[in-house]
Amino acid sequence: MDERIRRHAEILVDWSAQIESGDDIVLSIDEGAHDLAVAVAEVLGYRGANLVSVYRSDEIQRAYLRAHDGEFDADPTFEKSLYENADRVLLLKGSRNTAAMADVPDERQQAHARARQGIREARLATDWVSTLHPTRALAQQAGMAFEEYREFVYDATLRDWESLAEEMGRLKTILDDGSEVHIDAPGTDLSLSIENRTAVNSAASVAYDSHNLPSGEVFTAPADADGEITFDVPMTVRGERLRDVRLTVENGEVVDFEAASGEETLAALLDTDDGARRFGELGVGMNWGIDRFTDNILFDEKMAETVHLALGRAYDACLPEGESGNDSAIHVDLITEMSEDATLSVDGEVIQRDGVFRWESGF
């Protein structure tokens, strides 16, 4: 077995999911994630956990959904009870064809998802972790050779997470104590209020309320925003390429926008609902293993020397007890580079300059 796969499995089981003897684990295995599943099963065996393997095949799903009349039974008990009685769900992503569901009508997929709301909630109620096994299909989507992509994924994933968690803790403390964030960069001059908000140290472990491996970001929920921001990292949203999105924000609301491409899609996003014109998340990427954009939000938003803002829904973890944050049907991340002519400041103090944090260089 590739030593990297073995190491990936160990990090997933021990650091991310914190699995112990007797835990009941559902392994949800994508078509292309077999090799990682074998490695994870080995680690689960060593830890004395119990294991059920679920096969999450896009081809099976496609065949089933296309044939079905669309009147789905709500939350079948046999499936729901599996998740309700599980301690952890490990989602091993690894597509063999990212277009495998291309000819399944959206409404059919949505009807199926709606009928399974209770099952999804039962799954999310466990300490679930999602991770990604590199496949040729994913390499192709990233525009990379297979081995090149494997190196990319493992550089992002096989980190010293404990030490990164400690470092990210510094930024969390600064954000938790601060009231206002200011982002200054080419095309960007934006102030965000973070008064009374709590930052999440997203260290790829359920111990940090972080459910993705890799992770490597600190994020919070801005309460207010004013100014302008340019997102210079291209993103594919709803199949459309968004480039150089530029937003003007007043009293927290986007009042003007433009984009070098994808402007119509952007307009549609902003028109989704009231919350879609407000920011639900401010995130700071701190994963130094991610050295390029692959148009996969799981990696892109974690890249070191970037900042991202999400239009739409805020995460509860960032809000004071009982307070509800920005609400919306969407949560779309947009990313800007901070590596040149850029500063991130909190309450007037520069925290990061040109991608380097204060504690790294001591400026």
Next chain:
Amino acid sequence: MDERIRRHAEILVDWSAQIESGDDIVLSIDEGAHDLAVAVAEVLGYRGANLVSVYRSDEIQRAYLRAHDGEFDADPTFEKSLYENADRVLLLKGSRNTAAMADVPDERQQAHARARQGIREARLATDWVSTLHPTRALAQQAGMAFEEYREFVYDATLRDWESLAEEMGRLKTILDDGSEVHIDAPGTDLSLSIENRTAVNSAASVAYDSHNLPSGEVFTAPADADGEITFDVPMTVRGERLRDVRLTVENGEVVDFEAASGEETLAALLDTDDGARRFGELGVGMNWGIDRFTDNILFDEKMAETVHLALGRAYDACLPEGESGNDSAIHVDLITEMSEDATLSVDGEVIQRDGVFRWESGF
């Protein structure tokens, strides 16, 4: 999709498992059975059944069992509840390597199986059906080219089961009404009492209490036996090749035995317990799609123009209400050809001569 795979899926769902709208189905998918699973999912979609896909991977199982210390938790609830709440379990066999578990100690496998007794019972309490998707590994085990093996499997599986069930029903009636079966063939002169026993019309459908696709045999549980029988079809039992097994039976018990090869294994089998020296099953193969032996009991014992007897455990379905039949830890089928110089008689009347039934030729 290969039309044969589609047809296989339809027979499995409609004839074998009799699945209807709203049924909760667990699909248990071997590593090599993906293509059949896709076809089955499509048919389940058309029928409006609910579907959970479980991945039954030997490689995952091997990794898990080898790493585990062997102290397995008994019947974990999350897995048991999946089967307890299911209506049907469809087992899609399709190994990618029939030796995949070769380096897992037997005792580890047995300890795991013992700890999961309740889960197995919950699965068997559903109307389960087991079938086989042809793989290269299975072709290799059968000593056949892949496409040759695929043709073999589909010839055996894609039958007109309704018409075969009707034909097998004739033999069932004769056996149910009869008191004594006599088998006469080269090296064989054996009488079996079947008084008060009920034959099973194993027509590959839960409607006939038949859980394997393909099937195609009529079987009962002999109450007594006397005479001699030679099993001229070679079989691999516990990794040993048994050839030309010859048994002498008095008052239902094997009193003498010999074999051209595998005699030690045969001796060990007979010594398992008291019931291992008695016949638990008499079966008559009636699947005319099976034209050769592949050393896989799922197919071999169903081959037309053969008869098999099992040493050991009898099936309850063949016994009068409340009566317990032959009991043993083993159930080992041994097969003899009936195509030449052979007759099968019931109460003195010849039912089958040289492989041809009375109703076929009218003798």
